[in-house]
Amino acid sequence: MGANVTVNLGVEMTANSLSLWAPAKVNLYLEIVGDRPDGFHELSTIFQSIGLMDRVTVAVHSGPAKISVDCPHPLVPNDQTNLAYRAAELMVQAFPDAASRQSTIDIAIAKNTPVAAGLAGGSSNAAAVLVALNMLWELGLTHQALQDLAAKLGSDISFCVSGGTALATGRGEVLDPLPSVSDLWVVLGKYDNLSISTPWAYRRYRELFEGEYARDANTQTSRHDQVRSGAMVRLLSQLAQGSRDNLDKIRALLRNDLERAVLPDYNKIKTLRDCFQGQAPLGAMMSGSGPTVFGIAADGANAKLIQSAIRQYIPDPDLSLWTAPFIAQGVHLAPSTV
């Protein structure tokens, strides 16, 4: 243990420590279909990984049974409430033999993704810990097995394991991979001092729209089928094949039902969303439960232009803006030199 082992071209890991990129996601489509017996909402959603990524380093050692999380970000807890900690705890419970050989687990998170932002930053960190421990403990688990474990921790962690472009149903954990779209960009905006609790956003949606919920399994299945064979999935497939003929149609196909619950209570996010829609000809909306707003851009240069136009309209220093490409990967190894 401790020797350098080359596991991939240009990627090195020490035998007991591993660094991974944990990408954020946006939802290009989020339809709340109805109610579930477990109290969650049945979703039809399309996830897209983006190149805004945290770096998660996991080290395992023989020694006292202990999990530690080190993340210098002021809003990220370093205790057992951190999803990355809970991911390690789940792996220890599920694989006690491996855990007993290397029972000290140290997790370091370098945060680039905003927190409580609707971008699955914390979920992606947890996915990275599952993937890292699978490799470090040489468990040989498949993506599917990792995704089954991920689903025990949260609704969008399974997606973060595999990433790319995917249609998700159930709570968001039943995945149907779509051909990867990787040559579009997003511009993202979030007010630093504004975060939204996901449970609150769903609770508020229920208060307002429970009357519209589909409750029987047949209606829910037929909604999923309509999305699966619908215009957004068709357009994304065309884009994945390199055809941009219908790219401008994406604007009308973006949908996020949670905007209906969140925007009326957060005028600041609505104003930001409207500004993004004015500047991004390919469309803009809130991601997940918010408060991050994203706009679609045709390429990196276009994303930078949209970003500076938004900055001119809203010079507020509390507003952070980013650009990032769509990417075809979820959690993946980081070069050791970065």
Ligand code: C5P
């Ligand atoms: O699974 P996750 O921890 O991301 O979910 C956070 C909260 O969001 C849940 O406790 C639930 O209140 C709500 N939620 C929901 N339906 C989903 C996903 C999340 O009601 N499909």
